[in-house]
Amino acid sequence: MPKVLGDSRGWFMRTYSKDRFAEIGHSKEWVQMNHSYTALKGTVRGMHFQQPPYEEIKLVRCIAGSAYDVIVDLRKNSATYLQWFGAEISASNKQMMYIPEGFAHGFQALTDGVELVYCHSEFYTPASESGIRYNDPKINIQWPLAAIELSARDQQHPLL
Structure with missing residues (x-):
């Protein structure tokens, strides 16, 4: 979590520092x-990713309201393959999500x-764009609310 420095004027936080990110x-x-x-x-928006060789790292921060941010490991040789992680990110809690x-x-x-x-970390490459279904039973993401307002594209992502 970023360090937030505040006083009577408001607050300040650094959201990126090359040396701190090098530590991870x-x-x-x-x-x-x-x-x-x-x-x-x-x-719900998602679940999106780019295919190799245009895989990307993302850093996501909420600057208004609140969101339940979710990532799913799609690395086939990973010990956490197909596992998901979710956390609330909001303008008030100032949490960020790093997506490898x-x-x-x-x-x-x-x-x-x-x-x-x-x-x-990569430019958007439409030919590499892909996704998985937000409600795929094989992953079983526990969304906090009933899902509404999905795009046609997100509704049509394949099941695993």
Whole structure:
């Protein structure tokens, strides 16, 4: 979690430091930043990833509202293959989610008006874009709310 320094004026936090990220093995450059807005509580976006050789690392931060952020390990030789992890990220808790290469990513809006900012280690490559179904029974992600407002694309991602 970023260290938040506050006083009567407000607060300050560093969201990226090359040397601190090197401590966890991150050496890639951030090449693209995206910002998403999700209007309605319960909306699910995901589970997205890019196929090799365009696999990407993501760093996701919530700057408005609250989201349940989820990652799924898709690395076939991993001890945590097909396991998922989810955590609340919000403007108030200032948590961020680091998503390694080989993981699918998605989130559910826990409030109306959720905004996320994403850093990416690879450029968006439409021909490499892929996904898995948000409700795949083989993974069994426990979303906190009933899922609403899924895109047609997200509803049609394949089951494993």
